[in-house]
Amino acid sequence: MKQYRLLALDLDGTLLNDRSEISETNAQWVRHAVEAGVTVCVSTGRGFQGALPIVEQLGLDSPMITVNGGEIWTKPHSLHRQTLLDVEKVMKLHALAERHPDVWFWAYSTEGIYNKEKWAGDATAFRWLKFGYYTEDVPVLNEILREIRDWEGLEISNSSPYNIEINPVGVSKATALMELCRMKGFDMSEVVSVGDSLNDIAAIRASGLGVAMGNAQDEVKLAANAVTATNQEDGVAQVIRNYVLRT
Known part of the structure; x- marks a missing residue:
């Protein structure tokens, strides 16, 4: 056995x-x-x-x-x-989040976690690991998912039906x-x-x-x-x- x-x-x-x-x-x-x-x-x-x-x-x-x-x-x-998430990708993911003001977002850096309420002033000054979105508005979540699926270099998953989690591809x-x-x-x-x-x-x-x-x-x-x-x-x-x- x-x-x-x-x-x-x-x-x-x-x-x-x-x-x-x-x-x-x-x-x-x-x-x-x-x-x-x-x-x-x-x-x-x-x-x-x-x-x-x-x-x-x-x-x-x-x-x-x-x-x-x-x-x-x-x-x-x-x-x-x-394994770090490219800072340019983080900035792009953040810009997408800003286009959806009702969606919660967060990101893990090696120094700590930043989110919609407390975002890093200069994202390029940090080393990033993961980015995430959360909303119970499923059509909006799916709209975000459809967009980022076309971007290269991302590993996309979730930890709940109402979020999207993004790591570097292969992670x-x-x-x-x-x-x-x-x-x-x-x-x-x-x-x-x-x-x-x-x-x-x-x-x-x-x-x-x-x-x-x-x-x-x-x-x-x-x-x-x-x-x-x-x-x-x-x-x-x-x-x-x-x-x-x-x-």
Whole structure:
């Protein structure tokens, strides 16, 4: 029977419930996985500062994937690789956001996060990792998506049905996991990836076992080998129990 050595967990909508909390059941089963020798890797669209409190709460000292693979960490505070988004692209994405005054936007730089309320004065002075848009006006979101799909050099995904996330082309949780496997001496067939959104699809498809949350977007469920319970029902704990540890 296949032994899985690396468990890659998305945060929002996956490990975290709708209040952005880790349930005690999920935390307990993550600890069981670590005790069994499984490398548990947080794999998130969040930046490092947003992901770190979760990692610390779980007591993990393992690799991290942040900003959808834009940053790979060998362990917390130990950066292995950073892939930057071209500043000219960021300025163009920002100009597009400004044409849609009702749309929320944000961008991760290596120094921190900037958004509609607090934008970087001179974008060229920063090193950028990811740009995003959010609106529940789906026709407007689709209009933005149609436009940026024609631009070169972008990797486009989402972390909710109401947002668009943009990284440099070729950057994804999947490519980051492949790099982590190379570093750790694992094969991708030994990886379990769990997620709920389009930014998880590449990793779910590339891993030995790809699992969609019960609350995942339909496209994610179609890409997965299995579907677990929702993030409100300790779906991650079920994955660990049923597939990783098989208890």
